[in-house]
Amino acid sequence: MKLERTKVLIVGAGPGGYVCAIRCGQMGLDTLVVEAKALGGTCLNVGCIPSKALIHAANEFHKICDAPAGPLGISTSGANIDLLRTVAWKDGIIRKLTDGVGGLLKKANVRTIQGHASMIDGKTVEIATEAEVLRITCDNLVIATGSRPSELPNLPFGGRVISSTQALELTERPEHLVIVGGGYIGLEIGTAFAKLGSKVTIIEAEDRILPRYDAELSKPVAARLSKLGVAVHTNVKAKRQSEDGLIIETANGERNIPCDKILVVVGRQPVLDTPGLEALGLDMQGRYLKIDSKCETSMRGVYAVGDVTGEPMLAHRAMAQGQLVAGLLAGQNASWDKRSIPAVCFTDPEVVSVGLSPQSAPGTKVSVFPLSGNGRSMTLERSDGFVRFVTNVENELVLGIQAVGAGISELAGQFSLAIEMGATLTDIAATIHAHPTLGESVQEAALKGLGHALHA
Template identity: 60%
Template sequence: MKDIICKLLVIGAGPGGYVCAIRAGQLGLDTVIVEAARPGGTCLTVGCIPSKALIHAAGEFAKVSDMATGSDPLGISLTRPAIELGRTVEWKDGIVSRLTNGVAGLLKKAKVKQVDGWARFRDGKTVAVETETGVQVIRAETVVIATGSVPVELPFLPFGGPVISSTEALSLATVPDRLAVVGGGYIGLELGTAFAKLGSRVTIVEALPRLLAQYDAELTRPVMKRLAGLGVEVLTGAKAKGMSKKSDALIVEAQDGSEKKIAADRVLVTVGRRPAVESWGLEEIDLDRNGPFIRIDDQCRTSMRGVYAIGDVTGEPMLAHRAMAQGEMVAEIVAGERRGWDKRCIPAICFTDPEVVSAGLTPDEAKAAGRDVKVGLFPFSANGRAMTLQGEDGFVRIVARADNHLILGMQAVGQGVSELSAAFGLAIEMGARLEDVAGTIHAHPTLGEAVQEAALRALGHALHI
């Protein structure tokens, strides 16, 4: 094949990679993107989007299941429902297909050349791509590494048979009767909650003292209450050791040192993700590392001139929206614009039941940084819209400097609070103060009123509590 020569080469078409390529194309850069699978990456094809589809389906099934018991507070009753998980997966796959086709169309619209295959570095400017028709050599002035991440595999619980990762969990044909989840982070809890709603008997095993350790205990308390209501068994301070000889149970070392077996048809391992840095020939260019991740500066430049890295391969937080923002920034830098990474916050969301969202500093983080703060918390039990949605268990919290009332962080837990993340991020990025949020008219009746009330409460004069 004839070598391809381009201005910008993007390796990986996940959220960071495809956004980088699209923006570069819009700016008139001769851009090539290489992807071995479908465009969209883990997030779109086997992560964020399909998991939210399953979570939604599980929530709908749980609603009608409650109605079938005759105890629904809305007065709705029906016969016992059933779910065909295969049809649910087909619906989920349809959404994924529409979105991956949409990304491919956007790349084409931006005049980005797409090469399907696995890229391997020969040097900092050249890669060889294994395609269906042979090896395609691509030479570029600038290269962006956007290879993403993959699930961490435990040596004593290798993937295969009853042991699955989140990827396999999202494509199961039937609901497992008994599901053991190893890892109490957001992935494990999102999927564990969904399968509990679908009818699985779920046990969550977490080595740390509590679940969702990345969020403070006040935020996660309503989530723990809901897990108990769903009948989910939670084992904290417990360590998974491996499968039983018959592969029908997970062996766990409990907090007191005793060993127990957890009967399980499937064992879902969600102990984190690691950067996808293998099999790309990165040893040929010897980039500086930050642990397992590629080290970058505030413009996503690596230790080699003309080579950038974005997204999960560069470290925490491993979030699609962080990768997208980095990808857009890098494209503009390559096009000659002055850009740098000066984000005040990157919202993080856990799509459990109820949902959890956090942007900026929590009260503990602010105090640990030596800040004197004001904290305003408004419960959804005093919000009319939350009551009508049967979502009264939760709150909105605002953290602000005590001296000038600059907002440092905003958090919430409750039904549908993920949609408040945009308002949280905007307030922090715009440098809003408590008075700005308190003085903004929030529509009634909405969950957003709790944001205004939290600001009012931090100022000492909440109106509805």
């Protein structure tokens, strides 16, 4: 068995792991990262990036198909999509990005090993590669093993029942796709396949889609789904497969929905089955590893970042935690503050939420500007949605910003910056925004909160 030593050993090369590794390397720390599958983790390989590629292809196809029915005077003689080529294009993007991550790790002098890790103790990890078994000792261990799709006991993955990973690998569009779960993953994929021509049905156990967001944010999304022909059933439970589809339980009893694919997207679970990890006896918080404000677990010198540490399971949260840990290991003094983490649903229209919502901050001031008053939205033929501020009544401090609208995700950084910098309504209202842009709606929402909106 080959023995090696390193200052920092990172298990998992997803967004949290590889960002932590790059930053450690940049600061001169001897760093090694081990990954069992592909660099980039879930987000780059089977999550964020491939899903957005599919969404883009679906949007472009839908524009062509829908153009003759619109008011722009565009006519087409018909359109078709070769999903096999689309998937090949998507896979090409993934290869470029994974190669890029490898190049960045190499540039930062980080050693990478592809293999399966087993924890011996908090300072020692064995790595089984195709060629050999390595035993690595380290001063600091970072656990960044990510998450995987959750299964339903009555609908295990296999055959007709697929996960989000498998949905993004389909080379033929399903004639009828039933989606169990009305959260953001199910709606993103469902909307894409509806635009590609599939019949789509969404099953949600709660009383509305996007149950983690407030009803005002989900209304425009629900309206768009209806326009696209997507059937949405709420307060309904998926029971079991039938010979030709899915049995659901409604208030009026059981019903069969014939379909050729059942996509189950009911959340994700942390990957904590690395051999030897349980024996470390790390404190847990529910099903996640418990960490402190410095992302350190209950064992000194053992850190955890990303999805294994809990909600929100977002790549940018993992990246921020990875950078924090790297800084701490290099001697910096920092602690975790997650007040301004943006959450984005790449639905149609898109949804962004940063900071506090009106429901989570009673007694605050709420100001809303509709995108129907924004010139840029009108030229894009998509004026459904709004921008909303939640502010402190006494000092105008911005506590939260939410928005729903086509292309609104590109404003998420501005929203986060406003909260991170402690902006007030006056700060935002007094900032000149370019015309005509979607960003003007942010300024208008702030002006409205001050009582003198110009276009509403």
